[in-house]
Structures are given as C-alpha cells and as structure tokens.
Amino acid sequence: MPKPHDMGGEPNDEPIDQSDHQKMDWEMRADALHQVLGQKGIRRTDEMRRAMESLDPDLYRSLSYYERWTAALELLMVEKGYLTSDEIDRKVTQLDQGAN
Amino acid sequence: MSEGHDGEHVHPESGEELSVYARRAQAIEALMVEKGVCSTSEVDQMMNMVESRSPSDGAKVVAHAWSDPEFKARLLADPRSALTEIGYSLPDTTPHLAVVENTEQVHHMVVCTLCSCYPRALLGRPPDWYKSFAYRSRAVVDPRGVMREFGLELADSVEVQVLDSTADLRYLVLPRRPAGTENLSEAELAKLVSRDCMIGVTDPHVPEGVAAS
Numbered sequence: 001m002p003k004p005h006d007m008g009g010e011p012n013d014e015p016i017d018q019s020d021h022q023k024m025d026w027e028m029r030a031d032a033l034h035q036v037l038g039q040k041g042i043r044r045t046d047e048m049r050r051a052m053e054s055l056d057p058d059l060y061r062s063l064s065y066y067e068r069w070t071a072a073l074e075l076l077m078v079e080k081g082y083l084t085s086d087e088i089d090r091k092v093t094q095l096d097q098g099a100n
Numbered sequence: 101m102s103e104g105h106d107g108e109h110v111h112p113e114s115g116e117e118l119s120v121y122a123r124r125a126q127a128i129e130a131l132m133v134e135k136g137v138c139s140t141s142e143v144d145q146m147m148n149m150v151e152s153r154s155p156s157d158g159a160k161v162v163a164h165a166w167s168d169p170e171f172k173a174r175l176l177a178d179p180r181s182a183l184t185e186i187g188y189s190l191p192d193t194t195p196h197l198a199v200v201e202n203t204e205q206v207h208h209m210v211v212c213t214l215c216s217c218y219p220r221a222l223l224g225r226p227p228d229w230y231k232s233f234a235y236r237s238r239a240v241v242d243p244r245g246v247m248r249e250f251g252l253e254l255a256d257s258v259e260v261q262v263l264d265s266t267a268d269l270r271y272l273v274l275p276r277r278p279a280g281t282e283n284l285s286e287a288e289l290a291k292l293v294s295r296d297c298m299i300g301v302t303d304p305h306v307p308e309g310v311a312a313s
Contacts, residue, residue, distance in 0.1 A: 008213030008264065012237035016249050020228045026122040031225070032147035033129050036138050039146075039193050045267035049215060065216070065231050067121035073128060083131055091127035 004057035005049075027066040034069060043076060051075040150225065155295035157188065158222040158272060162298065163289035166277040175199050176274070183222075190221050195267065197221070201274040202300070206259045209247065209300035210271045211239035217265035219272045223295055230299065240264065250301040273300040280311030 023031075037043040051072035052060070063071060077083045118126075132138050164186060165172035174182040179197045180190055190197065197219055200208045212218065213236050218226040229235055238246055243260045247253075254260065263271045275297040281289060292304040 005214050007233060007237045008211070008240045010237040012234050014234040016229050016235050016238070016246060017232060018227075018229050018250075023225075024122070026118060026125050028147050028150070029129060029143060030125040032143045032150055033125075033132070033138070035146050035150065036142050037132075039191070040138065041193075042137065045195065045217070049267055052215065061233075063121065065228075066125070067119065070121045070125040070128070074124060077128065077132075082135070082137060083128065087131060088124055088127045091131055092123050095123065095126055095130065 003053050004055070004060040005053045030066050030070055030073075034073065037073075042080070042082070043073065047076055048072050051079075150220075153220065153222075153224040155223045155293075155298065156290070157224075158219070158295070158298045159290040159293035160286075161186070161188070161222060161272075162274055162293045163286045165274055166281075166289055167286050172201075172274070176201055179272070188222070194221050196269045197272060198269060199272045199274050200261075200263065202276045202303075204258070204276070206261055207254055207300065208261050208263055208271070208273050209239065209243050210263050210265060210273060211236060212265040213237075213240060214264075214266075217267060217270055219270040222272055223298060227295065247301055250296055252302040273298050275300075275304050278304050278306045278311065281306065284310070 034043065034048070038045070048069070052068055054075065055063075055068065055071055059071070060068065074083070074085065074088060078085055129140075129143060133140055133143075161175070161183065165175050171182060171185070174185070176199050179199045183190060183197075195217070202208055212230070216226050216231040218230060220226070235246065240262050243262050244254060265271060275293065277289070278292065281292070284292075288310075292306055292310075294302070294304065296302045297304050
C-alpha cells in the first residue's frame, strides 16, 4: 500500500490550476528556516521527505504545502532532540499572548 | 478527493488569526533562535536570497547555451562547473543538477511525484501547480495531456520522457531554440525562455514580429 505522498500515476482527472498564490510572511520564513537548517546540516532533504511521508494520510492531504513542511520539521526536530512538542506548545501560547 | 495545494489555507497576515501550523512554524523559529541553533538575521538573509532567485537566472543560462554550442556541451556534461564559468556558483548543499536537452526527437518534462524537488538555485521557488496533487499524479501517466493544458501540442513522432526528481537530483530542461531567432542577442533570447519551458510543460513562445521569417 503506497503512502500518501506517493501519488505518481494515481487516478486524478483534475485540471492543473496554474494560478500562484502570494506567499505569506510565515511561509517565506518557514521556507528560509528550512534552508538555513539545511546549510547547517541539521536537516537534510531526504530526512524531511521521510518525516513528511510519515504523516497521517488524511492530515497529509488536508494540509497546505508549508503546513506539511512545518509538521514534518516539528517531527524531525523532536526526533533529533532539538525541541520538544511541549516546548513548542508553550512557545505558541507565549507568542499568542504577546500578540494580544 | 480534496486537494491541499497551496492557497487553500490562506489567512490574512493581520487582523485574523494565523493557522495552527503557521503559529507552530513561528514558535519553532523562535525556539531555534533562543537555543542558538540559528539567528533571526540568518533567516532574514536566507529569505532575501530565496526571493532574489527567479526563472530569469535559468533563462540566462539557456540563452547562453543556445548562443555558445561549446558552453552547451559543457552544461549538459557537467552543469555545476559550467555554471561556475558564468558566475553561478551553486552552494555545496545544493543537490546534484542535471540539464536535459529537448530535441526534435525527444521532449523532457520534469515532475516531483513525491513532493516538490526543483532546481531552486536557477528557477527560484517552484510554482504552486508544480506542487499540486493533480500535477504530481498526472504528469507521469498523461504528460501530453498536461502539456496540452499549458498550450503545447507535441507531434506524435516526438518521444516524451518524464523525469521524476529526487531529494538528491534535480533537473533543468534546456528547451529547443525556436526557429527564426538566429539574429537575436543573448538578452533577447533570454526573454523567450519562460519558467514553464524550463520545467518542460511547454516550449519557448516567440511573440509575433520577433522572429525573422
């Protein structure tokens, strides 16, 4: 049974939507953070792919592109011991409070 | 099947709340900075560099290859060192790059069925459609149908080769130089080379009046 990312040749009769959306700030920062961590050797593309491919199939299909990246980066950084999910939860709360 | 391509989970930058993942992305960056793994300015600089890359870089390379057959041969044989010659030094962490030439006999089209691998060093960030589930699924089974949607009707006699990118290997398509462009300068040629023809979903388009008859 192929995992959700492995979609080459899957039945799909949707036309290709050729419109491009304006990247949001957080998407551009997430993209840049990935590249920075890549240059430092902390995150390799094949590792990211493996993390992304391990996401729940329904989640994989429901997330936007950079949301998938973020979910995968969290998995990988927790796995490698850089961060814990609790820490991220707390930081999200802290940032939310700071923004209000 | 719902398609989670870019653009669905769009929230305004201010006023409304960012999505759960957007906030987690911000939290991850803040924590990495706090822990000294990277700095905010490194992320800023990288963002500027990513923004500065665009398909016009790839177009210059293609136009140079069209104008200089010896360079073209070197570009096809060893893209990294050929690019260095003309001032594009790819970072060491850049994955292997292959340049594939479209000819009268063979047309190449590039996809990343598994995700979104793309020659970002020469084309910038991939367009949303390249990352869409529709393109990833269809490119390998119906490339001619996909190309038709991009306005390219290939003759049956042309063989189509679809190249599936990987984390370690990216492809740039060297399109066919359009007929009637013999007298154009490199800068003029570069204007004919669109992002999409370097992915191989279409061919260079020559506006009326540009080509010599």
